[in-house]
Amino acid sequence: MSHSCMPIPSYDEFFRPFLELLARDGVLHMRVVQQQLQRQSGLSPEELAQRLPSGTWSVVENRIGWARTYLYKAGLIERVGRATYGLTAAGREFLGRHPERIKLRDLKTIPALREWLQSGDEADAEPEPSSIPADVSMPTSDAMEQSERLLRRLVEDELRARIAAMDPTRFEYLVEQLVVQLGYGSSRSEVATALRRGGSDGGVDGVINEDRLGLGQIYLQAKRWADGNTVGRPTIQSFVGAMHGRAQKGVFITTSDFSREAREYAESLHGLRLRLIDGQELARLMVDCGLGVSEERVYRTYRIDSDFFEDAE
Numbered sequence: 001m002s003h004s005c006m007p008i009p010s011y012d013e014f015f016r017p018f019l020e021l022l023a024r025d026g027v028l029h030m031r032v033v034q035q036q037l038q039r040q041s042g043l044s045p046e047e048l049a050q051r052l053p054s055g056t057w058s059v060v061e062n063r064i065g066w067a068r069t070y071l072y073k074a075g076l077i078e079r080v081g082r083a084t085y086g087l088t089a090a091g092r093e094f095l096g097r098h099p100e101r102i103k104l105r106d107l108k109t110i111p112a113l114r115e116w117l118q119s120g121d122e123a124d125a126e127p128e129p130s131s132i133p134a135d136v137s138m139p140t141s142d143a144m145e146q147s148e149r150l151l152r153r154l155v156e157d158e159l160r161a162r163i164a165a166m167d168p169t170r171f172e173y174l175v176e177q178l179v180v181q182l183g184y185g186s187s188r189s190e191v192a193t194a195l196r197r198g199g200s201d202g203g204v205d206g207v208i209n210e211d212r213l214g215l216g217q218i219y220l221q222a223k224r225w226a227d228g229n230t231v232g233r234p235t236i237q238s239f240v241g242a243m244h245g246r247a248q249k250g251v252f253i254t255t256s257d258f259s260r261e262a263r264e265y266a267e268s269l270h271g272l273r274l275r276l277i278d279g280q281e282l283a284r285l286m287v288d289c290g291l292g293v294s295e296e297r298v299y300r301t302y303r304i305d306s307d308f309f310e311d312a313e
Helices: 011-025 030-041 059-073 089-097 111-117 141-164 168-181 188-194 233-243 260-268 279-289 306-312
Strands: 077-081 084-087 195-197 204-209 217-223 249-254 273-277
Touching: 011 030, 011 059, 011 077, 011 084, 011 089, 030 059, 030 084, 059 077, 059 111, 084 089, 141 279, 168 188, 168 195, 168 204, 168 217, 168 279, 188 195, 188 204, 217 233, 233 249, 233 260, 233 273, 249 279, 260 273, 273 279
Parallel strands: 217 249, 249 273
Antiparallel strands: 077 084, 195 204, 204 217
C-alpha cells in the first residue's frame, strides 16, 4: 500500500479484518489486535500517530475500538478475559457468508445489534460511520448529541460488567457512595453504619434515613447477581416481608434484572412503596452521579449572536 495521503479507515472497514484476525490466530488481547490491525492497514507512522482532539487515543486506535464494540454487541466476538476476545461460532459463520467488506448495514441484520442500537431513548440514536466519534470531524450538533448518547450507553454497559465482577467489599462501598450521592442519609459514615453486609453473594441491606433529619426511613437491599440470573417474585416477596415493622419504603437493587412477575408484584403493593433498580438503571444512576466515571472532555458549540450584529447596524 502507498503511504501518501492514505485516508484512515473508518471503523466499519475494520469489521472484517478484526474477524479474520481472530479466525486465524484465536483468542487475542486487544493490545495485540490493535498492533496487528495497524500493521495490516499500511498506514504511515505519521498517519498512525494522528490523535483525536482530546489527545487520549490515536484516531486509528479509536476506530478499531469502535469496531470491537459493534462486533461484540452483534455477538460475533466474545470477551473471554480482561480485554481479551475470541471469535464466536456466529462470528465464524458470519465471516463465511461475507467474503467481501463487511459494512454496518450487514451487522444491522443481526437482531442483537439492532436491539442494542435501539435500546436508547431514541431508536435512531446510533450514528452512521461518517458521524461516529471515531471521526476527527463532527459536522453537526446532531451528530455530537448522537455520539454522546452512544458513548454513554457504552460506558453504562462497561459499568454493568465491572459491577458484577466486584468483590463484596468494593460492592458495599459502591452502594454506600451511591446512596449518599442520591441524597439519602446524613453522611457516608451514617449510611455505612446503617447498612450491613449480607451473605456470600456480597450484598448489603439495612434501614437508612430518607433525609438528613431522619423524618423517614427506607429499607434497602442490594445484591450482585450474575448476568442471566433474573430476580423473581419470591425474592421480592421475601424483601417485602423483611420491610414490615422496619420501613414503609423500600429500594431493591440488583446488578441483573427483575422478572415481569416481580415488577408487577412490586407495583401492586398497597401501603408500601417499593422501588426496583436493575443493573441498567444502576449504571445510569452511577453516570448521573459521576460515580465510577470521570468526565474526559467538554466540547463547546457556538452560534452567531444576531442581537450583537443588529445592535451595531
